[in-house]
Amino acid sequence: MDTPAPRLSLVIVEDHDILRGMLQQALEESGHQVTALSCAEELEDVAQGQQVDVFLIDLNLPGEDGLSLTERVRTAYPLAGLIVVTARSGLNDKLESYARGADMYLSKPIEVPELCAAVAALGRRRQRVDTLLQIHNRQGFTLNQQHMRIGKPGQSEIVLSASETSILVAFSRAPGQRIAYWQIAETLGLNLETYPKASLEVRMVRLRKKLVEAGAGSNCIEAIRGHGYQLCIAVQVV
Numbered sequence: 001m002d003t004p005a006p007r008l009s010l011v012i013v014e015d016h017d018i019l020r021g022m023l024q025q026a027l028e029e030s031g032h033q034v035t036a037l038s039c040a041e042e043l044e045d046v047a048q049g050q051q052v053d054v055f056l057i058d059l060n061l062p063g064e065d066g067l068s069l070t071e072r073v074r075t076a077y078p079l080a081g082l083i084v085v086t087a088r089s090g091l092n093d094k095l096e097s098y099a100r101g102a103d104m105y106l107s108k109p110i111e112v113p114e115l116c117a118a119v120a121a122l123g124r125r126r127q128r129v130d131t132l133l134q135i136h137n138r139q140g141f142t143l144n145q146q147h148m149r150i151g152k153p154g155q156s157e158i159v160l161s162a163s164e165t166s167i168l169v170a171f172s173r174a175p176g177q178r179i180a181y182w183q184i185a186e187t188l189g190l191n192l193e194t195y196p197k198a199s200l201e202v203r204m205v206r207l208r209k210k211l212v213e214a215g216a217g218s219n220c221i222e223a224i225r226g227h228g229y230q231l232c233i234a235v236q237v238v
Helices: 017-029 042-046 066-076 091-100 112-137 162-173 181-188 197-213
Strands: 009-013 033-037 054-057 081-086 104-107 141-144 149-151 178-180 221-224 228-231 235-237
Touching: 009 017, 009 042, 017 033, 017 112, 054 066, 054 112, 066 081, 066 091, 081 112, 091 104, 104 112, 141 162, 162 178, 162 181, 162 197, 162 228, 162 235, 178 181, 181 197, 181 228, 197 221
Parallel strands: 009 033, 009 054, 054 081, 081 104, 141 235
Antiparallel strands: 141 149, 178 228, 221 228
């Protein structure tokens, strides 16, 4: 059973004054620390540099729009939860938001209990990822890029394919060890528009199985819905 979500640091970017205040009050009453902003530009002045667990972003913002902000936030905060809360309910808006890095897409009018539950769910996920990273940072793996082998010191190494080695190298270099579908395809020299995403998933299942054989936990690679994958073990490339 999941443990209760911890007190989270949240940032709301919403230009509607009344709604912004309502969301801030509801989330603060749920025990979270909330920074409420009216536009994307305020993020640089107010929230830059602080730890943020979850962002809530409206798409219809003055100045920089929500889609652009979503993509920028995902790059700067690869491990943070990201919820799009918007009146735009079209399928293309949803798909584009997920492509830019959103974890969830909630349409207005939003029910406060649903929003609080969504925030809590992302908080629990963040907690699990942090725990996994702490564990595996103490139990790191070494990837021999030239010989395409991975293992822990003093244990037998597992042989990888060239593509599996390339994917692990890409993971190790990515912020938060998180890479998008298109980055995997680019790493492998594939065209994501013609190469089935299901085939990418098969590749990741095989890679996860090999990492488990090398001594990693079964959740060593986590799927990030609508975005890609996150590597949850420490890998040193040599």
